[in-house]
Amino acid sequence: IGLHYTLLKKPVTDPEGVYIAFPFQLEDGKIYCDVPGGVMEAGVDQIPGSSNDWNTVQNFVSVRNDKKQIIFGSHEAPLMQFGGINTGRYIAGAKPESTHIYSWPMNNYWGTNFNADQQGSFTWTYYLTTFGNNQLKQATKTGWENRIPLLSRVLPAGKKEGALSSGSVLDFSTDDLLLVSVKPVENGSAIIFQFREINSNGTDLTISRTGNDDFLPLQLVDVTGTTLASPVSTLSFKPLETKFVRVNLE
Secondary structure (H helix, E strand, O other): OEEEEEEEEOOOOOOOEEEEEEOOOOOOOEEEEEEOOEEEEOOOOOOOOOOOOOEEOOOOEEEEOOOOEEEEEOOOOOEEEEOOOOOOOOOOOOOOOOOOEEEEEEEOOOOOOOOOOOOEEEEEEEEEEEEOOOOHHHHHHHHHHHHOOOOOOOOOOOOOOOOOOOOOOEEEOOOOEEEEEEEEOOOOOEEEEEEEEOOOOOEEEOEEEOOOOOEOOEEEEOOOOOEOOOOEOOEEEOOOOEEEEEEEOO
């Protein structure tokens, strides 16, 4: 389900905030929030002393129990409050009181150096879906797929010489990894992949050319591309681990 909001905001200087309520009801449910580099249970897995009145959602929020989950997110309004409207609560170690989520697209509570009023036309969107499983892998892929738009290109009119086709040049041995980024190596026939394990169980990765059973050598590197280990045919990932992998294509 896609939700589209438009607000014509009047110039008001009195303290006010806009909250959009999503009163999800899920028995024995807990709230999990996607943050840079991983997923945390709200109020539980956070760094001690970090904000728990509100959170900034990277790609998705998952409200889940041991059987199912609700997956929810916004491209333009990532600031959310979990369990209730918690503004001004400031209780260390507090956990969400319910499975309700309150999106917080705007407010003028802050004593900062910009205008006290907000005015004009504002638009923002949400996506919402459910699954009959509680897999972290499912939530992560759904969140990223909804956050990243489909790539497209225009084919100019001309003589049709054959049907369009698509395919992959590489085969990956597991779908428990999220492909975060791909970067070609300058002046070389190699690619650096950034992978993140997303199923919380750990997994092994092999890569081969499509139609060829021979595994390509995988070399562990750091974020700058500096070599960390000798090439191997199989690379192991711990639960939720991130690695940069260089693959030579020659």
